[in-house]
Amino acid sequence: MxxxxxxxxxxxxxxxxxxxxxxxxxxxxxxxxxxxxxxxxxxxxxxxxxxxxxxxxxxxxxxxxxxxxxxxxxxxxxxxxxxxxxxxxSAPIRIGTSLLSPIEEFNRICRSSASLQSYAMQMISLEHELNLDVSTGAESAEISFGIEPNIGAFDGTDFLPFTKYHLTCAVPVGHPLSQKDRLTISDLEGETLYFPSRGNPRFAMAFSSIMRKEHPEIKIVSPSVYYDLKSMNRCIEEKRIVLFLDCWNNIHPGLVNLPVEWDWTVPCGLIWKKDARKKVLDFIEDFRSIVTSPVT
Known part of the structure; x- marks a missing residue:
């Protein structure tokens, strides 16, 4: 001393x-x-x-x-x-969210638990879709939302799934398919599906590979860009169909989000740095105990 x-x-x-x-x-x-x-x-x-x-x-x-x-x-x-x-x-946990984050389901889970409500949380606006930028500094998000096959792209992060969404197709307003209530694989033959791959390259690669093999009549374009309003506007201008999730129904007024008769689903969950501060890791464990508990 x-x-x-x-x-x-x-x-x-x-x-x-x-x-x-x-x-x-x-x-x-x-x-x-x-x-x-x-x-x-x-x-x-x-x-x-x-x-x-x-x-x-x-x-x-x-x-x-x-x-x-x-x-x-x-x-x-x-x-x-x-x-x-x-x-x-003692500082609030910084939760990163964006236009495309599954925030409603996250909020529902947090509100259902007195334990989770005891944590002070601060929402941080992220520019791009469902990912945590692990290179950012102290004011960045400590927890964000991610897609499971993509997590390996970020060294030093971990993933906890808490919901699953169906893969859908968002069709530009005015496109002939926009009048349908539901799409079939045959509806998509001859169409170009736009699948931004930046931030989720593994899932984009897996989807594109299987679709090209089983349904060569459907063209898949996977540019290395983010899912954001800029890429959506581009799809509308070019009359391209963009792959979506069924939770994104009201993202853009120029796109009609339609279910597709296929079995593609995407697990979504929390991502965080493995070396996060103790308070963040405690929150993750409390959240895990809730989403993995059997329903009674």
Whole structure:
């Protein structure tokens, strides 16, 4: 532990005598001498040459002075880190959400649990779809939403599924298929399906590979762009059908989201950094206990 007699030692060194130091720190000369004697006894060497004209440092005292300055710096650094950790643990959990996040189901789960409601949460707006940018700094989201086959693209992250959505097709308003209530595979023959792959390359690759093999009449285009309003506007301009999820019914007024007669589903869940602070990991475990509990 830090010895506060060191503070008195530094004052004595700066003043050059016990008497002058006593005037500065409002402690008697006798009291200061007792502190310095106790400090020397603790260190095991003499730190001062005491004389009628004042006190000067011995060789050991000079070395001790240098180490004291370093000790103070280290002590201050420890205090700042400790206080910073305490502040971090008390700070709200930052949840990243975007236009396409399954936030309604997340909210429903959180509201159903008194344990989850005990956590303070701060919503952070993300620019692009369902992913956590693990490279961002302290003000970034600590938890976000993701698609399971994509999680391997982010080193150091983990995934907890809590819902599943059907893959659908969003058809531009005015497109002949936009008048249908439901699409079949034969409806899509001769059409181009637009599947932005940035952020979910594994799922896009798996879907494209199977569709091209089993349904070569359907063209799949998977540019390395995000699912966002810009890519949706492009599909509308080019009259292309874009792959969607059934939870995205009201994302864009220019697109009609239609179910398709196929069995494609997408698991969605939380993603977070494995080295997240304790409060985040505690939240994840509480959330996990709820979504994995059997329904009674």
């Amino acid at each position: 830090y010895n506060h007699y060191i503070d008195t030692f530094l004052v004595v060194v700066a003043c050059g005598s016990f008497h002058k130091a006593s005037e500065l720190i409002h402690l008697s000369s006798t009291g200061i001498q007792k502190q310095m004697s106790a400090l020397e006894k603790s260190v095991g060497v003499s730190l001062f040459e005491r004389g009628k004209k004042g006190s000067t440092l011995t060789g050991h005292g000079k070395m001790f002075l240098q180490e004291c300055h370093r000790l103070i710096d280290v002590s201050e650094d420890i205090l700042q880190k400790t206080r910073g950790l305490a502040d971090s643990e």
